[in-house]
Amino acid sequence: MTWTRSGGACGVVVPRMIRGTMSVSIKEVAAAAGVSVGTVSNVLNRPEKVAAGTVERVTAAIDSLGFVRNDAARQLRAGRSRSIGLVVLDAANPFFADVARGAEDRAAEAGMVVLLGNSDEAGEREDAYLDLFLEQRVNGVLITPAGDDIPKLERLRAAGVPVVLVDHDARGSALASVTVDDIEGGHLAVAHLLAQGRRRVVFVGGSPSIRQVADRLDGARRAVQEVSGATLETLEVSALTVLQGRAAGEQIVAMDAADRPDAVFAANDLLAVGLLQAFALMSDIRVPHDIALIGYDDIDFASATVVPLSSIRQPASAIGRTAVELLLREIDGADGGERTIRYRPELVVRTSSTV
Amino acid sequence: MTWTRSGGACGVVVPRMIRGTMSVSIKEVAAAAGVSVGTVSNVLNRPEKVAAGTVERVTAAIDSLGFVRNDAARQLRAGRSRSIGLVVLDAANPFFADVARGAEDRAAEAGMVVLLGNSDEAGEREDAYLDLFLEQRVNGVLITPAGDDIPKLERLRAAGVPVVLVDHDARGSALASVTVDDIEGGHLAVAHLLAQGRRRVVFVGGSPSIRQVADRLDGARRAVQEVSGATLETLEVSALTVLQGRAAGEQIVAMDAADRPDAVFAANDLLAVGLLQAFALMSDIRVPHDIALIGYDDIDFASATVVPLSSIRQPASAIGRTAVELLLREIDGADGGERTIRYRPELVVRTSSTV
DNA sequence: GGTGCTTTGTGAATCGATTCAACGATAAGC
DNA sequence: GCTTATCGTTGAATCGATTCACAAAGCACC
Numbered sequence: 001m002t003w004t005r006s007g008g009a010c011g012v013v014v015p016r017m018i019r020g021t022m023s024v025s026i027k028e029v030a031a032a033a034g035v036s037v038g039t040v041s042n043v044l045n046r047p048e049k050v051a052a053g054t055v056e057r058v059t060a061a062i063d064s065l066g067f068v069r070n071d072a073a074r075q076l077r078a079g080r081s082r083s084i085g086l087v088v089l090d091a092a093n094p095f096f097a098d099v100a101r102g103a104e105d106r107a108a109e110a111g112m113v114v115l116l117g118n119s120d121e122a123g124e125r126e127d128a129y130l131d132l133f134l135e136q137r138v139n140g141v142l143i144t145p146a147g148d149d150i151p152k153l154e155r156l157r158a159a160g161v162p163v164v165l166v167d168h169d170a171r172g173s174a175l176a177s178v179t180v181d182d183i184e185g186g187h188l189a190v191a192h193l194l195a196q197g198r199r200r201v202v203f204v205g206g207s208p209s210i211r212q213v214a215d216r217l218d219g220a221r222r223a224v225q226e227v228s229g230a231t232l233e234t235l236e237v238s239a240l241t242v243l244q245g246r247a248a249g250e251q252i253v254a255m256d257a258a259d260r261p262d263a264v265f266a267a268n269d270l271l272a273v274g275l276l277q278a279f280a281l282m283s284d285i286r287v288p289h290d291i292a293l294i295g296y297d298d299i300d301f302a303s304a305t306v307v308p309l310s311s312i313r314q315p316a317s318a319i320g321r322t323a324v325e326l327l328l329r330e331i332d333g334a335d336g337g338e339r340t341i342r343y344r345p346e347l348v349v350r351t352s353s354t355v
Numbered sequence: 356m357t358w359t360r361s362g363g364a365c366g367v368v369v370p371r372m373i374r375g376t377m378s379v380s381i382k383e384v385a386a387a388a389g390v391s392v393g394t395v396s397n398v399l400n401r402p403e404k405v406a407a408g409t410v411e412r413v414t415a416a417i418d419s420l421g422f423v424r425n426d427a428a429r430q431l432r433a434g435r436s437r438s439i440g441l442v443v444l445d446a447a448n449p450f451f452a453d454v455a456r457g458a459e460d461r462a463a464e465a466g467m468v469v470l471l472g473n474s475d476e477a478g479e480r481e482d483a484y485l486d487l488f489l490e491q492r493v494n495g496v497l498i499t500p501a502g503d504d505i506p507k508l509e510r511l512r513a514a515g516v517p518v519v520l521v522d523h524d525a526r527g528s529a530l531a532s533v534t535v536d537d538i539e540g541g542h543l544a545v546a547h548l549l550a551q552g553r554r555r556v557v558f559v560g561g562s563p564s565i566r567q568v569a570d571r572l573d574g575a576r577r578a579v580q581e582v583s584g585a586t587l588e589t590l591e592v593s594a595l596t597v598l599q600g601r602a603a604g605e606q607i608v609a610m611d612a613a614d615r616p617d618a619v620f621a622a623n624d625l626l627a628v629g630l631l632q633a634f635a636l637m638s639d640i641r642v643p644h645d646i647a648l649i650g651y652d653d654i655d656f657a658s659a660t661v662v663p664l665s666s667i668r669q670p671a672s673a674i675g676r677t678a679v680e681l682l683l684r685e686i687d688g689a690d691g692g693e694r695t696i697r698y699r700p701e702l703v704v705r706t707s708s709t710v
Numbered sequence: 711g712g713t714g715c716t717t718t719g720t721g722a723a724t725c726g727a728t729t730c731a732a733c734g735a736t737a738a739g740c
Numbered sequence: 741g742c743t744t745a746t747c748g749t750t751g752a753a754t755c756g757a758t759t760c761a762c763a764a765a766g767c768a769c770c
Binding site: 035036037038042051076077 | 719725
């Protein structure tokens with residue numbers, strides 16, 4: 001059975017519902033309630049301006065017809081939507097899931113909705129989401145940029161779209177941002193490894209075009225420079241995932257025992273988990289005895305891994321919440337208030353880095 | 356500096372951009388290119404119908420004005436959007452993150468976008484997202500219902516919104532669904548525990564109003580009934596999270612050693628990870644020696660936990676992908692083809708359940 | 711009775727993209 | 741030279757909610 005829009009036929013009452021589309025409009029509600037469309041709109045948006053009896057008649061009509069506001073029409077008229085765009089590197093990473101959650105909560109308080117996009121650390125996917133968000137006329141964009149194309153985001157802002165960088169430093173640009181000091185985090189991690197007596201550190205991270213990776217590496221370098229005899233090598237993987245971590249781990253496992261590092265700093269906990277799988281489960285390398293390991297983000301699972309994972313903690317959901325907060329300020333155009341929020345990372349020591 | 360819409364003043368060129376809103380419309384593009392709005396629309400949607408020179412002039416105008424299609428207007432005219440709604444119990448659960456990812460990928464192939472909502476296993480949040488999706492005129496809804504309010508979803512379908520149940524059995528209703536046999540999964544899990552010689556099994560799960568929980572428990576019961584002397588108790592937690600798992604674990608730790616179970620079946624891996632934290636890291640209960648443990652979902656982290664976690668594997672991203680596939684069929688109204696897809700769960704044995 | 715004020719409701723204009731009947735121009739066919 | 745086709749373009753109508761100037765009705769007060 002298929003209903004057609006203008007099925008001409010013979011006295012049959014054609015339901016007002018078309019396949020996949022419901023079409024009760026405010027006009028029909030108005031007709032049913034015996035009022036004008038303006039009044040129905042007032043009932044929906046400013047009921048206190050409408051006489052009690054009228055409100056009742058209109059709401060009754062709404063219920064009986066099953067009317068649902070058409071948000072597209074509302075948006076079109078209003079010129080803006082009630083949504084905020086959020087682009088993260090990887091929504092499957094519990095860290096970003098928590099960030100998204102924090103953002104969602106704060107947005108809900110402001111009557112807004114978060115549209116979530118996954119860039120997979122790829123510039124084109126990021127662009128695709130930004131385009132989509134623009135077409136949706138989002139109120140603003142929260143973004144953890146995959147590359148370093150800050151000018152692109154500044155153009156966005158110049159075009160009237162508020163932008164807040166998430167977990168990514170603004171570095172002299174005028175963009176608002178919520179960050180955690182990744183250089184300090186990297187330093188904390190490697191200084192800790194060195195304090196345990198380790199000297200041959202390997203940094204496992206993704207593309208240095210990802211600011212977080214570059215900064216954590218930078219911090220690591222500084223820590224190494226402070227200790228004589230300490231060395232730092234880097235192992236670049238193609239994505240910050242468990243799978244890539246395992247691949248990196250297998251590479252390390254395949255090395256001559258003599259060439260192996262005695263400590264590994266992973267750019268995030270997913271990589272660290274993958275490394276752990278390769279070391280502890282697929283080889284006889286002992287963590288932390290042979291190789292000390294530390295991750296980044298302190299996701300929920302970090303404390304439950306085969307060897308509980310040392311990590312650098314970041315306040316994920318606070319980051320999301322604060323990012324929306326800043327965005328709301330940008331939208332209001334409120335001039336006061338800080339436009340750059342910087343949290344400090346925190347070292348969490350567990351078994352994976354201490355003999 | 357704040358721009359106002361109709362700032363009347365004196366010859367000043369007010370930018371066509373209003374705070375947070377860009378307003379270059381197709382009409383202005385048309386004027387700039389010296390053609391009609393219809394032609395601009397044709398360039399955007401059916402460029403092959405337009406003379407090459409005209410296309411060029413129009414695209415040049417689009418670029419120079421920075422025109423971005425207003426999706427609200429497009430939707431309003433079209434009567435439908437290009438989006439699909441997805442409501443899951445917990446987006447932070449890697450299982451659902453993978454489902455969402457699969458759905459997103461398949462939707463993208465069809466030129467659609469997935470709007471993701473978190474019900475947190477709460478009916479009101481679920482309803483709020485469904486309302487939102489209706490206002491957005493989504494093409495359809497994928498949902499893992501938090502409660503058992505199938506009639507609500509059938510009304511939705513009757514109102515013309517295609518619905519596909521995700522990871523939730525249709526049970527006689529006419530709704531399309533993609534499921535994994537949770538009864539079989541529960542049976543697999545507990546039969547395995549019993550085969551290891553365990554007899555006192557505790558099921559740790561959430562509210563039985565969540566179908567997955569109820570079914571897995573059901574399967575567990577059947578397995579217990581097949582073995583004489585085997586018992587099954589249940590421990591209900593308020594959410595299927597790591598935190599709640601840890602709380603349940605602490606309860607078990609607090610029991611008299613003599614009263615403790617010798618096996619625990621957790622309704623999902625997050626709970627299992629929490630239990631593991633309580634057992635292995637905060638007490639001297641040995642897993643699997645004292646208590647054998649098995650989870651559900653086989654998330655990425657399961658193999659890297661302190662004691663590698665046995666689990667029941669479900670094809671998460673295939674579930675998401677297939678759900679969108681079914682939804683697209685519903686939208687097309689194609690009558691052929693299966694409307695109920697059922698995957699089979701798979702037992703993955705690791706250390707946590709085998710001495 | 712006239713004036714001013716409030717309360718309640720009206721209906722046309724508006725937002726921006728899409729669609730489609732209609733039209734002008736050019737080419738093709740006889 | 742006249743008809744028929746094809747191609748490219750036009751412009752008005754449309755989608756549905758919101759807004760706002762204005763009207764109608766009710767009331768109070770001098």
